[in-house]
Amino acid sequence: MFWKFLLGMENLLRKLDLTSLRLFVAVCHEKSITRAAEREFIAPSAISRRIADLESIIGLPLIHRHQRGITVTSAGETLYGYAKKILGTIESLGAALSQFHEGVRGNVRIAANLSAIVQFLPEDLAAFERVFPAVNVELDEQHSHEVLKRVSERMVGLGICNEVSGIELFETVPYRTDRLAVVLPISHPLASDRELAFELIADEIFVGLQDKSALMQMIYGQAVLLGSSPRVKVRVSSLDALCRMVHAGLGIAIVPHQVGQLYVDVLDIVVHPLLDDWASRQLWLAFPSHDSLSATELALVNFLTK
Structure with missing residues (x-):
């Protein structure tokens, strides 16, 4: 029964x-x-x-x-x-x-490069969370080339990176711009200059990021155009570590100006903007296509680019 x-x-x-x-x-x-x-x-x-x-x-x-x-x-x-x-x-x-x-609830996975994470994303994501409190954002730090790889493999919904080779294969919208600057020990002969051109420092000893970073590839490329080859004494994995190495007198560094300014009053360094046109960089939001974005991902893209 x-x-x-x-x-x-x-x-x-x-x-x-x-x-x-x-x-x-x-x-x-x-x-x-x-x-x-x-x-x-x-x-x-x-x-x-x-x-x-x-x-x-x-x-x-x-x-x-x-x-x-x-x-x-x-x-x-x-x-x-x-x-x-x-x-x-x-x-x-x-x-x-x-x-x-409607994009007001869900999960978003982003891969972003170091420059975006250090300079802009903390405040932007905090503002996004206030408007969309039910959206969970997972952020993965990667070099720009790895960002694009993770987007192409659908490991993340969208990426934030500098303009590197391969980005033309994705749909992109501009996110933020930054300006590169030279970080020098306060005792350096060029410390009193207000602005510097790259050709004045191309033969200096540098501290730098890993070779895969878009920043280091840009520096190498510009040095080749000048017939020079940067001498990199120390490699680190973060921008704040770069500034600390300069403070210790191990070399000079090129970092986003906004990052360098964070340490001017903390470390024995000076930060001078680079005069070269290439020192102004565009950060891009990259994804396979608008049609590939979920409503939640689209809401974040619209928020970050409004």
Whole structure:
């Protein structure tokens, strides 16, 4: 008997449909098939068939029809109560899922280079979180080339990087611009200059980032154009470490101007803007295409580029 009961319940759940439940709830609420039909913009005969189907599935009468309307049976009252809960849950589910379509709830994975993370993203993501508190943002720090690789492999939804080879394969929108600067020990002969051209420092001893970084590749490329080759004495993995190495007298460094300014009053260094045109850099938001973005990712892109 127990197995028959379980099979009966499985059969019931398979055959019940939300439209029939909604129409049944309307009939119970209006106490009339005619009024329910007017409310739901459907023919009374169609509602009658739906209720007859429900009664056939359940195996019990749900309503008694009479001239003044209907009377709900005990089984019908039970179904009525559960049907309202089911429909209410479905409505709540629809409202919750609509938030994902609107981009106000969900998860976003970003890969960004060091320059974007150090200079701009902390404040921008904090502002985004205040507007979209139900969106979780996962941030992965990578070199610009690795950022694009992770976007292409769909490991992240979008990336933030400098203009490097391969970026033309992606859809891009401008994010921020920064200006490179030279960080010198306060005792350096060029420390008193207000601005510097790269050709004046190309033969200096540098402290730098790893070779994969877009910044180091840019420095190497510009040095080659001048017929020089930078002498890199120490390599580190962060921009703040670069500034500390300069403070220790191990060489000079090129960093985003905004980063260098953070340490001027803390370390024995000076920071001078680079005069060269290439020292003004564009940071880009990169992704496969607008169509590939989820609503949540699109909301973040629009927020960061507004």
